[in-house]
Structures are given as C-alpha cells and as structure tokens.
Amino acid sequence: MKEISCKLLVIGAGPGGYVCAIRAGQLGVDTVIVEAGKPGGTCLNVGCIPSKALIHAAEEYEKIRHMADGRSPLGISLQGPSVDLAATIAWKDGIVGRLNSGVSGLLRKARVKIVQGRAAFRDGKTVEVQTETGMQVIRAEMVVIATGSKPVELPFLPFGGPVISSTEALSLTSLPKKLVVVGGGYIGLELGTAFAKLGSEVTIVEAAAQVLPQYDGELVRPVQKRLQQLGVRVMTGAKAKGLASGGDALLVETSDGKEQKLAADKILVTVGRRPNTNMAGLDGLDLDRSGPFLRIDDQCRTSMRGVFAIGDITGEPMLAHRAMAQGEMVAEIASGLKRGWDKRCIPAVCFTDPEILSAGLSPDEARRNGVEVRVGQFPFSANGRAMTVLAEDGFVRVVARADNNVVLGLQAVGAGVSELASAFALAIEMGARVEDIAATVHAHPTRGEGLQEAALKTLGHALHI
Numbered sequence: 001m002k003e004i005s006c007k008l009l010v011i012g013a014g015p016g017g018y019v020c021a022i023r024a025g026q027l028g029v030d031t032v033i034v035e036a037g038k039p040g041g042t043c044l045n046v047g048c049i050p051s052k053a054l055i056h057a058a059e060e061y062e063k064i065r066h067m068a069d070g071r072s073p074l075g076i077s078l079q080g081p082s083v084d085l086a087a088t089i090a091w092k093d094g095i096v097g098r099l100n101s102g103v104s105g106l107l108r109k110a111r112v113k114i115v116q117g118r119a120a121f122r123d124g125k126t127v128e129v130q131t132e133t134g135m136q137v138i139r140a141e142m143v144v145i146a147t148g149s150k151p152v153e154l155p156f157l158p159f160g161g162p163v164i165s166s167t168e169a170l171s172l173t174s175l176p177k178k179l180v181v182v183g184g185g186y187i188g189l190e191l192g193t194a195f196a197k198l199g200s201e202v203t204i205v206e207a208a209a210q211v212l213p214q215y216d217g218e219l220v221r222p223v224q225k226r227l228q229q230l231g232v233r234v235m236t237g238a239k240a241k242g243l244a245s246g247g248d249a250l251l252v253e254t255s256d257g258k259e260q261k262l263a264a265d266k267i268l269v270t271v272g273r274r275p276n277t278n279m280a281g282l283d284g285l286d287l288d289r290s291g292p293f294l295r296i297d298d299q300c301r302t303s304m305r306g307v308f309a310i311g312d313i314t315g316e317p318m319l320a321h322r323a324m325a326q327g328e329m330v331a332e333i334a335s336g337l338k339r340g341w342d343k344r345c346i347p348a349v350c351f352t353d354p355e356i357l358s359a360g361l362s363p364d365e366a367r368r369n370g371v372e373v374r375v376g377q378f379p380f381s382a383n384g385r386a387m388t389v390l391a392e393d394g395f396v397r398v399v400a401r402a403d404n405n406v407v408l409g410l411q412a413v414g415a416g417v418s419e420l421a422s423a424f425a426l427a428i429e430m431g432a433r434v435e436d437i438a439a440t441v442h443a444h445p446t447r448g449e450g451l452q453e454a455a456l457k458t459l460g461h462a463l464h465i
C-alpha cells in the first residue's frame, strides 16, 4: 500500500474537478486529482461534447437530405445522401479522445498528480484508491468532492436491452428505426431532434404540459414548430408506464388517461440526472444535504471543515460551466485568496433546433420577484443576416427594471444563438443598462444585431422594425 499527502485532493476530473485542479496547480497548491473513468467527466465523454458532435452531424445530414429532396430554396440540388452512423460515432470518439489527452496534458502542465481509480473515503481528509498498481492512500489538508451525476433510472423502466440512457444513445452505431424518448427536457430534445434528422421516427413522451417546461412558452414555440416540421411526434401530459411484454413497445398513459402502446426499437430515458452521492464512505461523513444534493455555502464549503463540493453533486443548474466556475473559485480559496460566489447569472443554452438561450430572469420570473419590468423583443425575421442563412424563426428579448433600465435578463431563440451567450452574460455581469447595449456598435450583418435592436425596442425606438 502506498501513501501520499497533499494540500488539495480533488475527487472527480469532470469540468468541475479538473478546472479546480488546474487552477490550484497554477497557484502552486500541491494538488492530487483522482478519476475513476476518463478525464473530462460526463461533459467531455458522454455529455456536452459528444452530444454536440452528434447534433452537428445530424444537422449537416438533414441539410443535405433537404437539398436532395429538391426542397432547397438556395437552388442547390444533389442526389441520394446516406449516413454511416458508425463512422459518425468514430469521428465523435476522435474528438473526445483528443480532449481527454488535452485535459490530462493541462493537469500535468499545472503539476497536478493524477491518480487513476475509484476513491473511497476513510475519513473526511483521507481516501483510498484501488489503482492498477495496488491500493493508494491519499491524505489531504483540503478535499473537493466533484463526483458529478448520473442519469435517473425509472424503476418501472430500468436501463438495459432496448431501454437506454444518453450514454448509450451517444454510442449507437446503427440508427433506431423507431425511437421513443421519455422526458422532453434538455437531453430528450437535443438528442431526439438529432435522431429525427438522421432519419429515425421519433416520439417524445413528456409528463409536463409542454416540452422544455423549464422555459417559457414563447421561447419554446419555435422549437415545437420545428419538431413538427421534422415529423417528431410530441406527446405532452403523458406518462411512461413500462415496457410492453415482448420489449418492443413502450406503454404510455396519455393526457386523457388512456393507455397507448408505442412501438420502439430503442427507448431513450432522459428524465433528469441525480448526484453521485453513492461514493463509498461518503455516508459516514457529516455532510448536510439539500434534497439529494450536498449542501454548500457561497464558497462551496460543505458542513465539514476543509471539505468542499462543486458541480452537479451540489445541485441545479447542473451545467458544465457552473461546475467550472465553482472549481476555479474553490482552487483560489484553497490557495488562500478571498473569493465567494458573486455571479449575477449562469447562462443556459438548449442546443435544440432552433437553439434557446437564457441568461438572468425571464419577464415572469422578474415579476414573481416583485420587480416591475420593461420588456423589448426583436424578431429574427427583421434581421438581414438571419434572412441570408434561412434562420428567420425566433427573437431576442431584453428584460430590464422599469425604474432604472438595469438589464435583469436576456433570452433568445434562434439558429446559432448559443454564440450570443457571452454577450448576454457579460452584459448582466457588468450590470449593463439597456442604454449600454443600445449604444454599443454591433457589427453588420450579424444576428447579434438582434440584441441591440431588442434593447432599442425596450427604449421605444427600434430602428429596423
């Protein structure tokens, strides 16, 4: 048995853990990171990156199919496209592999020691890791738990056979003819749309009254319209009940209380993710919970001295960039710097078609907080650049305090709006007023001009509508 000591031990090398370790290393903190799987965690291996690769491949294929059908208004035509899903997945795996090596390289550059294996707590400051070369004991002055999350499994629809999670969906090498998706949230809609574009017959079963219930109806409407165009069947107010005997169909209770059988080659269950709190020895520590998650304060400290938690294990929003921001902050605290969570917003993007972007408060959220707001909205149908790329569906929306025009929220729905996330977050983080956005020269012709126009609209004098 080998024993090592360090100042900072990070458990889990997902976006939270690896960013924390890199930053701590940069600051000269003696750091060890333990990872049971591959560097990069859910996000890099089976989440953000592979899903966006598949979404891109599906978009490209759908565009070409559209042209082959003779439906392209651009005057382009071609014949007989096909997709080799195994090749697509191999391309995606290549990207993941490059990024795995990239993360390991960055950790080494920051002089972080990487231990490969599953960590188990002996006590709050000591873990055991079964490595390829034997048991390793690691003692640390401070510990960061960054073990992430995993897909929720429905007890009446356990994973296995035709029932798959996003992890398996991202590695399919042949296209399911009929795909039923249970859960019309982030993953269900992102992947459901991608498979529909690749040629699967897709049905989405969503328990709430609307798909993407976390967003307001106005933002979701263009996505619903596009799902319809793609031939995706959306069943809302519907609940999955279990696998039909024979395993080739899903039993569903529809909104009117009737039971329906949906034939399926694969059933993709995407009904949320739950924190990885099942790490051996974790229950023996005195860590307060917040529901299923670890409770943290505004420095990501848990209820145990010297033990921090970051990322998905600490709750919503379960997003990679939140985990990274927490990781960076905790590294700086561990190095002795004064830091606290002082972010004004965490932008969220849903990579549907079209994409949805939200930063800060929606009009309803602001009103529920008792704030009087003014709202300005600018449609992409009035934006020249959007017209030239056939992306006229959607809009940009500004939500500002009615009394002083401070921007409280920015939302958009439209093709490629994810790239506006930086501008949205920066405006809110810098405490911008509507006038600041309106007075900024926006390059022409870009879809970003929609932000300036929405700001002008909020002030009552939009120029292009």
Ligand code: FAD
Residues within 6 Å of the ligand: 011, 012, 013, 014, 015, 016, 017, 034, 035, 036, 037, 038, 040, 041, 042, 043, 044, 046, 047, 048, 049, 051, 117, 118, 119, 120, 146, 147, 148, 149, 166, 187, 276, 279, 280, 310, 311, 312, 313, 318, 319, 320, 321, 322, 323, 351
């Ligand atoms: P994770 O990334 O889950 O990493 C935790 C790591 O800890 C894992 O590598 C795991 O192997 C390791 N680990 C666990 N237990 C132990 C142990 N005992 N010992 C050692 N190691 C251990 N977010 C976005 O912001 N944008 C997106 O576009 C996006 N798309 C997504 C698409 C899909 C299909 C999925 C599933 C998720 C997506 N997410 C997205 C969410 C994002 O992946 C997570 O929010 C993010 O990965 C959380 O980071 P984390 O560091 O907390 O945990």
Ligand code: NAD
Residues within 6 Å of the ligand: 154, 182, 183, 184, 185, 186, 187, 188, 190, 205, 206, 207, 208, 211, 212, 213, 238, 239, 240, 270, 271, 272, 273, 317, 318, 319, 348, 349, 350, 351
């Ligand atoms: P989600 O919370 O986004 O959506 C789950 C959906 O399933 C909800 O709409 C819910 O109403 C529905 N549902 C729950 N139980 C059901 C049932 N029995 N039958 C039918 N519908 C049911 O969860 P997800 O899509 O699994 O994603 C998990 C998390 O991963 C997200 O919350 C997000 O934090 C993260 N993620 C982010 C991105 C991104 O940032 N683009 C992409 C993918 C995942």
